[in-house]
Amino acid sequence: MRELDLDLDAFEGPFDLLLTLLLREELEPIEIDIAAIVLAFVERLAEREEIDLEACGEFLVLVSALLELKARLLFPDEAAELDALEPEAAAEELARRLGEYRRMKEAAVWLAERLAGERDRWFRLGPAPLAPQPERRLAPQDSNALAVALRALAVPPPAVSLSHMALRFPPVSQFLDRFRTLLSRRRRFDFESEVIGLSRVEQAVAFLALLELRKSGEIALSQAAPFAPIRIARVDDERITTWTARSA
Amino acid sequence: MDSTLRLIATNPLDQLARTIEALLIVASAPLSVAELAEAAEDDPERVETALGLLRERFGERRSGIVLEQVAGGYAFRASREASEACARLFERPIERGLSHAALETLAVVAYLGPCSRPEVARIRGVAADSAVASLVERGLISEAGRESGPGGAVRYRTTPLFERVFGLESLAALPRLDDLGADGEQIRERLLEVASARAS
Amino acid sequence: MDSTLRLIATNPLDQLARTIEALLIVASAPLSVAELAEAAEDDPERVETALGLLRERFGERRSGIVLEQVAGGYAFRASREASEACARLFERPIERGLSHAALETLAVVAYLGPCSRPEVARIRGVAADSAVASLVERGLISEAGRESGPGGAVRYRTTPLFERVFGLESLAALPRLDDLGADGEQIRERLLEVASARAS
Numbered sequence: 001m002r003e004l005d006l007d008l009d010a011f012e013g014p015f016d017l018l019l020t021l022l023l024r025e026e027l028e029p030i031e032i033d034i035a036a037i038v039l040a041f042v043e044r045l046a047e048r049e050e051i052d053l054e055a056c057g058e059f060l061v062l063v064s065a066l067l068e069l070k071a072r073l074l075f076p077d078e079a080a081e082l083d084a085l086e087p088e089a090a091a092e093e094l095a096r097r098l099g100e101y102r103r104m105k106e107a108a109v110w111l112a113e114r115l116a117g118e119r120d121r122w123f124r125l126g127p128a129p130l131a132p133q134p135e136r137r138l139a140p141q142d143s144n145a146l147a148v149a150l151r152a153l154a155v156p157p158p159a160v161s162l163s164h165m166a167l168r169f170p171p172v173s174q175f176l177d178r179f180r181t182l183l184s185r186r187r188r189f190d191f192e193s194e195v196i197g198l199s200r201v202e203q204a205v206a207f208l209a210l211l212e213l214r215k216s217g218e219i220a221l222s223q224a225a226p227f228a229p230i231r232i233a234r235v236d237d238e239r240i241t242t243w244t245a246r247s248a
Numbered sequence: 249m250d251s252t253l254r255l256i257a258t259n260p261l262d263q264l265a266r267t268i269e270a271l272l273i274v275a276s277a278p279l280s281v282a283e284l285a286e287a288a289e290d291d292p293e294r295v296e297t298a299l300g301l302l303r304e305r306f307g308e309r310r311s312g313i314v315l316e317q318v319a320g321g322y323a324f325r326a327s328r329e330a331s332e333a334c335a336r337l338f339e340r341p342i343e344r345g346l347s348h349a350a351l352e353t354l355a356v357v358a359y360l361g362p363c364s365r366p367e368v369a370r371i372r373g374v375a376a377d378s379a380v381a382s383l384v385e386r387g388l389i390s391e392a393g394r395e396s397g398p399g400g401a402v403r404y405r406t407t408p409l410f411e412r413v414f415g416l417e418s419l420a421a422l423p424r425l426d427d428l429g430a431d432g433e434q435i436r437e438r439l440l441e442v443a444s445a446r447a448s
Numbered sequence: 449m450d451s452t453l454r455l456i457a458t459n460p461l462d463q464l465a466r467t468i469e470a471l472l473i474v475a476s477a478p479l480s481v482a483e484l485a486e487a488a489e490d491d492p493e494r495v496e497t498a499l500g501l502l503r504e505r506f507g508e509r510r511s512g513i514v515l516e517q518v519a520g521g522y523a524f525r526a527s528r529e530a531s532e533a534c535a536r537l538f539e540r541p542i543e544r545g546l547s548h549a550a551l552e553t554l555a556v557v558a559y560l561g562p563c564s565r566p567e568v569a570r571i572r573g574v575a576a577d578s579a580v581a582s583l584v585e586r587g588l589i590s591e592a593g594r595e596s597g598p599g600g601a602v603r604y605r606t607t608p609l610f611e612r613v614f615g616l617e618s619l620a621a622l623p624r625l626d627d628l629g630a631d632g633e634q635i636r637e638r639l640l641e642v643a644s645a646r647a648s
Binding site for chain 3: 122123124125126127128129130131132133134135136137138139140141142143144145146147149150151152153154155156157
């Protein structure tokens with residue numbers, strides 16, 4: 001799943017590289033077309049004979065975190081406002097925005113059709129071949145206007161609301177360190193009990209760190225049943241791994 | 249000499265029509281009735297009448313040059329009959345490779361303009377920088393000041409060229425937004441259902 | 449309907465003439481007989497004949513549009529009879545001020561000295577191509593070499609006309625901007641800093 005190959009406007013390559021770049025803030029979530037990622041994933045699923053539930057679960061967590069992050073960055077101030085709204089009012093507001101976007105999409109379709117219909121309408125672009133050459137004349141200007149214009153360019157943009165900063169992805173490395181330290185003290189632990197109280201975004205990043213550790217062979221993951229607690233164990237402790245596997 | 253003078257005197261509208269022809273052949277953008285009247289030093293009403301004459305003379309299937317009412321004024325264009333010959337000789341640099349993102353951005357600016365890049369991004373849900381840049385380069389939108397307040401973002405609006413390329417008499421010729429996205433009501437209802445389920 | 453069809457069939461030269469009219473109305477430079485023949489997919493001889501017809505139709509005193517043979521081929525021009533009206537159309541009223549984009553661009557070039565388009569764009573946070581082009585067209589800025597290094601961008605500086613229009617003895621007479629920096633270099637740094645904050 002993580003080697004899912006993507007071909008987006010802003011990014012081309014495997015999904016896990018995309019995540020890494022996003023987490024390192026080398027790529028803006030706003031640049032990423034998430035629907036295209038979902039489409040690529042669904043196509044990949046359709047190609048396969050059987051459904052990999054684990055991969056689907058992982059994908060859902062990561063994509064929903066991405067969506068939330070992108071939404072928060074798009075509406076830095078409004079996010080807080082929406083939270084404060086009653087559910088009905090929030091739904092009303094969301095519907096208004098969706099409606100607005102939908103109408104713009106329709107308008108774009110109309111424009112595209114119009115353009116196609118006008119393909120046999122030709123006119124000249126630019127001046128006529130034998131037109132008189134006009135001269136542009138400008139009235140005397142006040143040089144203070146130049147100073148005013150340059151000063152305006154030196155004004156920093158309004159401070160961006162920091163309310164969404166709490167929702168920024170923490171670095172994966174933070175969780176890598178945390179889990180490694182944990183495993184140096186304990187042979188195994190439950191994922192849920194370690195991430196309890198963290199935001200969904202942080203939980204998603206913690207999960208990413210887990211996958212990272214498993215990929216590098218440092219840990220073993222197990223889960224007794226879907227939605228059961230996820231157990232993490234040191235790989236060097238074979239006994240525990242087999243015990244967990246048997247009991248599962 | 250005398251008879252020529254009388255001829256002009258009896259049908260001065262013909263001379264005005266010729267002057268308008270001349271103005272339209274050298275103009276690089278559609279000319280409004282007011283602009284034509286000012287340059288021709290004549291009444292707007294008479295200009296309208298002369299334009300009516302010209303519209304008959306330069307009509308589709310009658311002439312290779314067609315008079316059209318577009319972008320808030322009048323302009324000559326090629327007859328549709330000759331479009332294949334035109335396509336062999338000329339290019340369409342403005343429309344070539346106009347992306348879906350650019351069309352959506354154009355729609356937002358046309359309906360809500362003047363508006364800034366952040367506003368376009370908010371509505372479309374993705375950054376609009378490259379789409380805006382390509383539209384500016386094509387001359388379909390142009391800068392229209394900055395948002396008020398310090399550090400305000402540059403705002404954009406559509407140009408007369410936009411109206412001309414899309415064959416619109418004016419921006420008012422765009423379809424009404426209310427007529428688009430008619431299923432918006434359905435979305436609203438579904439969201440309200442979800443909301444009331446969450447609240448209970 | 450039948451008679452129209454027969455008319456076209458019996459006089460195909462008329463259709464060729466209409467096609468040539470259409471091509472000439474779209475062209476932004478004179479078209480040669482060879483170009484017209486290729487676009488119309490017809491014989492150069494027949495094109496010459498059709499041009500003869502058009503020369504009669506679009507003759508001085510007969511029409512406001514006149515077909516003219518020039519060095520590069522054929523092009524339409526305005527009739528002499530309408531030259532005063534055309535002059536009025538092109539004689540632009542004295543412009544009272546500059547657009548916001550032009551003023552910002554001009555301020556950057558004036559205060560920071562020779563400056564390339566990419567640099568102006570970086571400082572303003574938007575593409576500067578059309579603003580720079582319009583200032584060059586007005587003669588307020590002009591090219592002043594290129595940035596060092598291979599493929600360096602063209603740099604621009606203000607002209608003596610700029611100083612005249614803004615009533616300055618020299619560039620040293622620009623209003624001081626001590627609050628932004630002691631010299632052009634410091635101001636440039638300050639502006640680039642703000643610009644990168646804006647972009648983030």
